[in-house]
Amino acid sequence: MSVSEHDLHAYVDGRLDESRRSEIERWLAQHPDAAAEVAGWRQQNDRIRALFSVDAPHADDARRIAGIASSRRAVRLPPGTGAAAAAVALFLLGAAAGVLGTLGLATAPSGVAAVEVLPAAARASYLVYTREVAHPVEVGADEEAHLVSWLGKRLGTEIAAPDLSAEGFRLVGGRLVPFRGAPGALLMYEDASGERLTLLFGRNEDNSDTGFRFASEDRVQTFYWIDGPVGYALSGEVGRERLERISRLVYRQL
Amino acid sequence: MNKVEQEILALMPALRRYARSLSRDRQDAEDLVQDSLEAAFAHLGGWRGVNLRGWLLTIMTNLSRRRHRSAAGRAVFAELGEADALEAPGREGDPLERDRLLAAINLLAPEQRSVLMLVVVEGYAYAEVADMLAIPIGTVMSRLSRARRSIAENLNGRNIVGLRRS
Numbered sequence: 365m366s367v368s369e370h371d372l373h374a375y376v377d378g379r380l381d382e383s384r385r386s387e388i389e390r391w392l393a394q395h396p397d398a399a400a401e402v403a404g405w406r407q408q409n410d411r412i413r414a415l416f417s418v419d420a421p422h423a424d425d426a427r428r429i430a431g432i433a434s435s436r437r438a439v440r441l442p443p444g445t446g447a448a449a450a451a452v453a454l455f456l457l458g459a460a461a462g463v464l465g466t467l468g469l470a471t472a473p474s475g476v477a478a479v480e481v482l483p484a485a486a487r488a489s490y491l492v493y494t495r496e497v498a499h500p501v502e503v504g505a506d507e508e509a510h511l512v513s514w515l516g517k518r519l520g521t522e523i524a525a526p527d528l529s530a531e532g533f534r535l536v537g538g539r540l541v542p543f544r545g546a547p548g549a550l551l552m553y554e555d556a557s558g559e560r561l562t563l564l565f566g567r568n569e570d571n572s573d574t575g576f577r578f579a580s581e582d583r584v585q586t587f588y589w590i591d592g593p594v595g596y597a598l599s600g601e602v603g604r605e606r607l608e609r610i611s612r613l614v615y616r617q618l
Numbered sequence: 619m620n621k622v623e624q625e626i627l628a629l630m631p632a633l634r635r636y637a638r639s640l641s642r643d644r645q646d647a648e649d650l651v652q653d654s655l656e657a658a659f660a661h662l663g664g665w666r667g668v669n670l671r672g673w674l675l676t677i678m679t680n681l682s683r684r685r686h687r688s689a690a691g692r693a694v695f696a697e698l699g700e701a702d703a704l705e706a707p708g709r710e711g712d713p714l715e716r717d718r719l720l721a722a723i724n725l726l727a728p729e730q731r732s733v734l735m736l737v738v739v740e741g742y743a744y745a746e747v748a749d750m751l752a753i754p755i756g757t758v759m760s761r762l763s764r765a766r767r768s769i770a771e772n773l774n775g776r777n778i779v780g781l782r783r784s
Binding site for chain 2: 369370373374377379401404405408409411412413415416417418419420421422425426428429430432433436510513514517
């Protein structure tokens with residue numbers, strides 16, 4: 365009788381019919397090494413099943429599913445706009461790739477300090493994502509706790525979303541962005557007029573803090589600074605004075 | 619709530635279990651469930667209308683693999699203590715042994731881990747797993763075999779020491 369390894373796994377997983385199973389059992393009785401291995405796999409199965417048992421449903425599951433479903437419906441486009449929307453999406457993707465590529469964000473520029481790439485990275489993220497209508501963020505402010513714990517985890521350090529309501533801005537949400545070839549975090553804020561700000565968090569390996577620095581190109585202005593393991597950059601088009609005021613508000617809360 | 623949403627709601631405990639079986643800790647598992655739900659609703663048009671659970675588990679498997687790839691290089695041993703976080707309260711068994719099993723599972727390559735969990739925990743037949751993951755059945759068998767041998771070796775060897783919070 366020939367017994368393949370496939371048979372042994374199928375035996376362990378209860379996938380054999382009655383007659384084949386008895387054949388395998390007789391064969392195992394004469395092959396103690398194989399029998400020992402198979403017994404080990406069986407025990408593994410039992411232990412793994414015990415480890416991952418089913419939880420009770422969570423109380424907020426229905427709300428959560430309805431939330432995701434309705435947010436998908438909200439961005440669904442009317443029929444007939446499909447081709448146009450696809451063209452716009454392709455254009456945006458191309459634009460994003462272009463901006464990120466030009467600024468060297470796609471790969472980690474070795475030997476360049478975080479503080480040197482922060483303003484360009486912040487400006488690129490700001491330009492790409494604040495112009496997004498359908499999906500400006502990956503995770504919305506309605507799930508702020510999940511958002512900051514997720515982004516913090518990717519970034520490798522805890523983060524918080526500063527409260528900018530004193531300046532009229534509320535959190536829209538956030539997303540994961542590349543920063544020097546590693547995960548960075550981007551939070552987006554919006555005021556009542558639809559004006560948007562982005563706050564970029566990037567990992568800093570250099571052992572240096574900095575004070576506030578300012579960069580400006582076209583209308584986009586950025587305040588940025590390094591505080592321990594993280595570099596921060598706040599970008600917007602709200603004027604230098606107001607942006608500096610908001611940056612100080614951010615700094616005080618981080 | 620429409621019919622599909624109700625069906626997904628009924629599957630939530632199963633989705634959460636599979637996410638935990640692929641993840642290092644509960645937070646990762648919750649993130650994976652959330653990402654999978656969002657991907658599912660974004661691609662509902664791509665669902666063939668049969669076997670919703672299998673379709674959702676396939677989405678989750680793919681997302682999990684991508685996530686592992688992006689997390690590659692992360693220290694493995696530093697997080698073994700996280701095994702505690704997966705433990706449900708009041709479960710029988712030696713907690714040290716459970717930690718060692720989890721540590722051995724965490725050492726599996728993601729593609730071996732998902733095949734093992736689909737077969738052992740989710741109860742799919744080999745051919746179903748091959749279909750779900752769009753791989754030949756021989757690949758299913760070799761991944762299953764490698765997963766089982768790797769776990770056995772790591773449990774029998776001394777290269778894993780369960781870390782406990784005292």
